[in-house]
Amino acid sequence: MLRDITLGQFYPTESCIHRLDPRVKLGGTMLYIISLFCFKNAAGYLLAALFLALVVRLSKVPFRFMVKGMKSILFLLLITVGFNLFLTPGTPLVSLWKLQITREGIILAATMAVRLSLLIIGSSVMTLTTTPNHLTDGMEKMLRPLKIFRLPVHEVAMMMSIALRFIPILLEETDRIMKAQIARGADFESGNLFKRAKAMVPLLVPLFISAFRRANDLAMAMEARCYRGGEGRTKMKPLLYTRADYLAYGVLVFYMVFSITAGRNTFYVLPWK
Amino acid sequence: MKMIKTDKLTYEYIRRDDDGNVEGITTAVDNVSLDVDAGEFIAILGHNGSGKSTLAKHINAILNPTHGTVWVDGKDTSDEANLWDIRQTAGMVFQNPDNQIIGQVVEEDVGFGPENIGIPTRQIWERVEESLRAVGMYEYRKYSPNKLSGGQKQRVSIAGVLAMHPKCIVLDEPTAMLDPNGRKEVIRAVRALNDVEKITVVLITHYMEETIHADRVFVMDRGKIAMEGAPREVFSQVDKLKELRLDVPQVTLLAYELQKRGLQLPNGILTVQELTQELSRILAERERK
Numbered sequence: 001m002l003r004d005i006t007l008g009q010f011y012p013t014e015s016c017i018h019r020l021d022p023r024v025k026l027g028g029t030m031l032y033i034i035s036l037f038c039f040k041n042a043a044g045y046l047l048a049a050l051f052l053a054l055v056v057r058l059s060k061v062p063f064r065f066m067v068k069g070m071k072s073i074l075f076l077l078l079i080t081v082g083f084n085l086f087l088t089p090g091t092p093l094v095s096l097w098k099l100q101i102t103r104e105g106i107i108l109a110a111t112m113a114v115r116l117s118l119l120i121i122g123s124s125v126m127t128l129t130t131t132p133n134h135l136t137d138g139m140e141k142m143l144r145p146l147k148i149f150r151l152p153v154h155e156v157a158m159m160m161s162i163a164l165r166f167i168p169i170l171l172e173e174t175d176r177i178m179k180a181q182i183a184r185g186a187d188f189e190s191g192n193l194f195k196r197a198k199a200m201v202p203l204l205v206p207l208f209i210s211a212f213r214r215a216n217d218l219a220m221a222m223e224a225r226c227y228r229g230g231e232g233r234t235k236m237k238p239l240l241y242t243r244a245d246y247l248a249y250g251v252l253v254f255y256m257v258f259s260i261t262a263g264r265n266t267f268y269v270l271p272w273k
Numbered sequence: 274m275k276m277i278k279t280d281k282l283t284y285e286y287i288r289r290d291d292d293g294n295v296e297g298i299t300t301a302v303d304n305v306s307l308d309v310d311a312g313e314f315i316a317i318l319g320h321n322g323s324g325k326s327t328l329a330k331h332i333n334a335i336l337n338p339t340h341g342t343v344w345v346d347g348k349d350t351s352d353e354a355n356l357w358d359i360r361q362t363a364g365m366v367f368q369n370p371d372n373q374i375i376g377q378v379v380e381e382d383v384g385f386g387p388e389n390i391g392i393p394t395r396q397i398w399e400r401v402e403e404s405l406r407a408v409g410m411y412e413y414r415k416y417s418p419n420k421l422s423g424g425q426k427q428r429v430s431i432a433g434v435l436a437m438h439p440k441c442i443v444l445d446e447p448t449a450m451l452d453p454n455g456r457k458e459v460i461r462a463v464r465a466l467n468d469v470e471k472i473t474v475v476l477i478t479h480y481m482e483e484t485i486h487a488d489r490v491f492v493m494d495r496g497k498i499a500m501e502g503a504p505r506e507v508f509s510q511v512d513k514l515k516e517l518r519l520d521v522p523q524v525t526l527l528a529y530e531l532q533k534r535g536l537q538l539p540n541g542i543l544t545v546q547e548l549t550q551e552l553s554r555i556l557a558e559r560e561r562k
């Protein structure tokens with residue numbers, strides 16, 4: 001059933017990574033990604049990979065779930081690698097027809113592949129160990145300073161969590177409308193792209209109407225329960241840092257300093273630099 | 274003090290064309306004056322489009338009267354300064370359970386109202402627990418609302434209102450989208466609120482059976498109050514109810530026809546059980562003769 005799908009791709013289990021404050025995980029992921037773009041030698045990537053392996057181990061999420069995220073963007077990964085492999089100028093090694101593979105190309109392509117894989121696995125650790133709810137909470141709190149620039153931080157976070165609540169409901173509704181239209185002889189499968197897009201119209205129109213009706217009802221229900229934006233609102237589940245969170249921040253700083261120092265050391269500099 | 278009081282309440286929906294000119298006016302509520310005492314259980318019946326929802330939305334200050342005045346717990350609803358007080362005093366439960374649950378977890382949804390009115394964290398948890406227990410949904414506090422039945426979702430919605438400690442709850446056809454079991458669950462929860470928590474209840478419905486425990490029943494038609502009285506008083510006037518296009522239960526119709534043919538039945542029978550009891554009593558009497 002569609003209503004059973006889990007959003008994001010949260011993997012429910014008990015681990016110290018799951019228990020961390022979402023702000024730590026958001027900030028940590030960001031720092032980790034930055035670190036990946038700072039390295040100039042293989043030692044940096046090796047450290048980054050080791051660090052990630054440790055975090056994955058601690059999170060108790062089976063490794064195949066991490067790789068699942070990779071599958072969806074395998075195509076993008078291959079294209080990036082391909083471009084770098086064939087289009088980097090330098091010392092030619094092999095040439096096929098008009099394309100040639102250079103030494104620099106191989107190195108660059110390998111770096112790119114490693115960097116992207118680490119980046120994807122790194123960010124899926126965050127989404128696998130944090131509920132979507134917690135993530136929006138964390139984002140709201142982290143971005144709160146942006147309020148002075150009149151950015152509607154609370155409202156955006158509220159919109160995100162409402163969207164998360166309604167996606168399964170709307171998916172189910174799509175399914176229902178689709179079945180109703182198929183029963184009346186609608187055909188969503190055959191024909192060319194244009195024909196199929198046209199067949200979607202009788203699906204999208206009722207879906208949009210119902211979505212607007214729901215939005216209207218929900219707004220009324222929220223107002224009836226005294227909702228009036230973020231001002232003066234308290235939290236049922238406020239985000240509070242614990243000792244584990246401070247420890248995690250410490251580990252992160254240590255990782256950043258250590259890996260970037262090692263990663264930029266000219267002693268290991270990549271051959272073409 | 275009256276919990277709810279309306280004085281010559283009139284509400285008009287104005288339809289405009291693309292240029293903003295008035296195209297037509299629907300008078301959804303027409304000159305309604307009524308009083309509800311604190312602790313009362315009121316039911317409002319009426320066919321579709323008779324103005325029940327429009328009336329209900331005035332009690333929560335979602336709509337403001339075109340003419341006339343509404344007071345909730347002594348406060349005028351059209352005074353902007355009273356708005357949030359009134360919404361806290363008079364909670365509202367709507368028809369579609371999916372469109373009024375905001376949280377992704379039951380307990381978070383129940384906590385939404387208290388969060389909005391700035392209750393400290395610890396007290397929110399206390400209120401959530403007590404409200405979920407009051408509607409018998411405490412075991413489901415960690416569930417996703419998407420995994421609950423319709424009746425359970427409506428009970429969560431009621432808990433969400435309860436957690437704001439209202440003095441009055443208005444329920445606008447809370448059972449319209451539910452199966453018979455869900456309907457029973459919800460009505461039981463609503464009655465408990467009135468009996469145990471002494472909360473004033475305004476129940477809007479088009480199922481006559483659900484209003485039998487009310488202190489008073491109002492029947493609306495074309496924006497006006499067409500009938501008013503104790504449930505049995507109202508239900509005994511079967512012809513008039515049919516004229517007002519209400520779905521009179523079949524047992525009530527049968528009892529009414531039997532009464533017309535001379536059987537000594539009490540007025541306003543609503544359930545099969547009642548009718549069979551009365552009939553066996555009559556049979557027993559006849560055998561004795």
Ligand SMILES: Nc1ncnc2c1ncn2[C@@H]1O[C@H](COP(=O)(O)OP(=O)(O)O)[C@@H](O)[C@H]1O
Binds near residue numbers: 321324327
């Ligand atoms: N948003 C609206 N705009 C215009 N007319 C409306 C609107 N809502 C309701 N009406 C009209 O007001 C009348 C009363 O509607 P409503 O209060 O919803 O009745 P009920 O809840 O008893 O079915 C109906 O004639 C309906 O068409």
Ligand SMILES: [Mg+2]
Binds near residue numbers: 325326327
């Ligand atoms: Mg209605």
